[in-house]
Amino acid sequence: MAHRNFKKEDFVKNQSGEFQxxxxxxxxxxxxxxxxxxxxxxxxxxxxxxxxxxxNKLIMIRWSEPFDGRILFDE
Structure with a gap:
């Protein structure tokens, strides 16, 4: 599986108070x-x-707080 790393700084707080x-x-x-x-x-x-x-061709990941991590996916 392929992966893409992300940092907690990449998250943005949305209108409902979750980080996206x-x-x-x-x-x-x-x-x-x-x-x-x-x-x-x-x-x-x-x-x-x-x-x-x-x-709209976006995939959004939501969580209660930002974190460092990665997303795994099939190529």
Whole structure:
């Protein structure tokens, strides 16, 4: 699986108070098999069940707080 790393600074607070990260659909595949992982204090990744939504060819990941992590996807 391919992956794309992101930093907590990449998140933007939305109108409902959640933090949101956006990807273009073409940059991370179609979004069928997306896995969101958060990097912990030991530098290891743990899987999250983050809310993932689509809108206008964007894939949005939402969480209650920003975090460093990565998204895994099929190429």
């Amino acid at each position: 990260l956006e990807f273009q659909e073409g940059n991370i595949g179609e979004g069928v098999d997306l896995i969101v992982e958060r990097k912990n204090e030991n530098g290891e990744y743990e899987v999250l069940q983050a809310e993932i939504k689509r809108h």
